[in-house]
Amino acid sequence: MNRRKLLIAGGGTVGALVGGTAVASATRADILADDELTQGEGESEEMENNITRESVEYLESTNEVRENGHAQSFKKWARRESAEIGASEVVSVAENRLDKQLEGVGSGVRYLIFGPVITVDHYVTRDRDGSIESEPNVTLEQLISVTPQKMTITVTVDGHTFTKGIPVGVGHSDVYQG
Numbered sequence: 001m002n003r004r005k006l007l008i009a010g011g012g013t014v015g016a017l018v019g020g021t022a023v024a025s026a027t028r029a030d031i032l033a034d035d036e037l038t039q040g041e042g043e044s045e046e047m048e049n050n051i052t053r054e055s056v057e058y059l060e061s062t063n064e065v066r067e068n069g070h071a072q073s074f075k076k077w078a079r080r081e082s083a084e085i086g087a088s089e090v091v092s093v094a095e096n097r098l099d100k101q102l103e104g105v106g107s108g109v110r111y112l113i114f115g116p117v118i119t120v121d122h123y124v125t126r127d128r129d130g131s132i133e134s135e136p137n138v139t140l141e142q143l144i145s146v147t148p149q150k151m152t153i154t155v156t157v158d159g160h161t162f163t164k165g166i167p168v169g170v171g172h173s174d175v176y177q178g
Helices: 003-017 021-027 029-033 074-098 140-146
Strands: 037-039 045-050 056-059 064-067 070-073 105-112 115-126 132-134 150-157 160-176
Touching (some): 045 074, 064 074, 070 074, 074 115, 074 140, 074 150, 074 160, 115 140, 140 160
Antiparallel strands (some): 056 064, 064 070, 105 115, 150 160
C-alpha cells in the first residue's frame, strides 16, 4: 500500500472511531483511497422509486421486507435497493447530460469502507496482443465530468420510505479478449 493510500485510509478509520463518520462519508475518503475510482464531478442527482414488485412485501409487525421468500430489516433492504436503483440509472443520467447514447460504459455497485459506491465503468476491449478492439464513444475525462458526484435515491414500499445518498465513482478497465 502506498503512503497516500495508507494516510487516507488511516484518517478515515480514525475519524470513524471517534464518531467522525459523517465527515468521512462527506469527503468519501474510501473513494480517494481506491486508486481505481475517481469521484464523479457532475451535479448530484435525486430520484424516487416506488417499489411495486409482487416479490416484495413489507412486514409491518417486524419492520422487515420479504423478497422472494427472504426477510430482512427494512433499512438493510432499502440500502441495497437504493444502490441497485442508482447503479441501474446512473448511465442514463450521463447519457442525458451528454445528449447521446453511451457505448462501452457500464455500471455497478462496490462496497468500500464507508458503504456502497455506485460505479460507472469505462471499458476498452483489447485483443490478446493489446490492440484496441473497441472503446467507449466518450473519453474518460468527459465521463467523469458529467457523472454525478452523488445519487440520492428515495425508495418507498407500502408507504414506508427510505432515502440514501450514495457517492458515484468512475473507473477505467482494459478488458483483454482470448
